[in-house]
Amino acid sequence: MKLPNSCNIDPDGDLVLILLDHGDTCERVVKHLKGNITLSLSQSGSRAKRSLNGQVKVTPSESSHAVARKSSDAEDGQPQEIRLNVSSKHLTLASPVFKTLLRGGFAESKDLNKGLAAEVRLPEDHPAALWLLLYIIHGQPKRAPDWVDLGMLTEVAVLVDKYELHEATEIITDTWCTIIENAKYKATCSPNQHLQLICVSWVFRKPKMFFKRTHLAMRYSDRDLAAEGVTDLPIPIEVLEKVDHARTRALGLCLGKVQGFYTQYLKKPSDSSICSAYCDTMVLGALMKGLAAENLVPFPVSPYKGISYSKLSEALSGMVLSSLCEALVGMNLVSNLTKKQCSIKNALNRTVREAGLALKGLKLDEF
Numbered sequence: 045m046k047l048p049n050s051c052n053i054d055p056d057g058d059l060v061l062i063l064l065d066h067g068d069t070c071e072r073v074v075k076h077l078k079g080n081i082t083l084s085l086s087q088s089g090s091r092a093k094r095s096l097n098g099q100v101k102v103t104p105s106e107s108s109h110a111v112a113r114k115s116s117d118a119e120d121g122q123p124q125e126i127r128l129n130v131s132s133k134h135l136t137l138a139s140p141v142f143k144t145l146l147r148g149g150f151a152e153s154k155d156l157n158k159g160l161a162a163e164v165r166l167p168e169d170h171p172a173a174l175w176l177l178l179y180i181i182h183g184q185p186k187r188a189p190d191w192v193d194l195g196m197l198t199e200v201a202v203l204v205d206k207y208e209l210h211e212a213t214e215i216i217t218d219t220w221c222t223i224i225e226n227a228k229y230k231a232t233c234s235p236n237q238h239l240q241l242i243c244v245s246w247v248f249r250k251p252k253m254f255f256k257r258t259h260l261a262m263r264y265s266d267r268d269l270a271a272e273g274v275t276d277l278p279i280p281i282e283v284l285e286k287v288d289h290a291r292t293r294a295l296g297l298c299l300g301k302v303q304g305f306y307t308q309y310l311k312k313p314s315d316s317s318i319c320s321a322y323c324d325t326m327v328l329g330a331l332m333k334g335l336a337a338e339n340l341v342p343f344p345v346s347p348y349k350g351i352s353y354s355k356l357s358e359a360l361s362g363m364v365l366s367s368l369c370e371a372l373v374g375m376n377l378v379s380n381l382t383k384k385q386c387s388i389k390n391a392l393n394r395t396v397r398e399a400g401l402a403l404k405g406l407k408l409d410e411f
């Protein structure tokens with residue numbers, strides 16, 4: 045029988061939080077934490093201790109013990125319990141949600157009121173993120189790492205939102221946000237990263253970051269974020285719907301313009317040509333070739349999955365859409381006046397540019 049991992053965040057604590065570890069929580073926490081902590085890794089009644097100081101320091105036998113435990117966990121695929129000894133006082137001071145849970149008449153609060161040690165199971169919470177937050181809540185912010193990656197900061201944001209820990213943890217989370225904000229995540233990041241960055245800026249109330257990240261998601265996301273992620277991330281659905289609406293509107297304007305030209309040139313009878321029958325045919329041919337080269341045939345329909353405004357505008361701007369008149373002007377065979385009559389390039393570029401200018405980031409205080 046495996047015994048759980050455990051850690052004394054407060055050695056005099058009166059409450060045990062029981063988390064479920066589906067993977068590498070211990071390693072992630074060890075990697076992130078500063079200073080020495082004692083983490084017990086117990087199995088089959090034996091007890092091995094590791095002194096942790098940013099690096100794992102263990103004796104060879106303990107190391108192999110830990111490796112064996114990890115390997116065994118991986119084999120049976122069962123999540124492992126992590127028991128964190130904490131102070132209910134610190135939790136209730138930091139979190140209105142914990143205050144209700146621990147002082148509001150629930151079973152856990154009855155144990156605490158009787159002076160008994162209580163246990164709370166939090167199987168849905170990300171264990172490494174909560175572990176880091178608990179150190180901050182317990183007045184040990186120096187244990188917190190100087191920075192965390194976007195994935196971890198998102199998990200931290202989920203828990204800060206869930207337990208309303210904004211004020212109690214902002215001394216550290218502010219720094220982490222600033223580092224992520226300055227990390228220059230590529231505008232072309234994945235839809236999941238767009239969601240994570242919007243989530244972080246929303247939960248930690250960062251107006252500039254929120255404006256920038258919603259703007260970039262409108263321009264660079266190649267799918268609807270609301271549909272993408274019926275995620276558990278704490279982002280108001282109105283925010284995602286506005287981002288998606290702006291994106292699909294811009295794509296609709298650009299593609300509608302192209303489709304309009306295509307239909308116009310295809311269906312115009314030769315006896316009422318836009319320019320001359322030869323010139324019209326050349327424009328139509330160039331347009332058909334350009335659309336095929338960019339995989340825009342058949343015409344995409346809303347919600348335009350797989351297409352971002354950024355990529356579409358690049359593709360349309362790069363299309364060679366010369367008309368016969370333009371070619372003749374280029375060869376100095378006709379007057380320059382005829383050029384404007386049959387060129388669709390300028391009108392298309394103008395629509396693309398205007399659609400792009402209409403994409404503006406969202407203001408945090410409007411939600």
Ligand SMILES: [Zn+2]
Nearest residue numbers: 319323369386
């Ligand atoms: Zn022409």
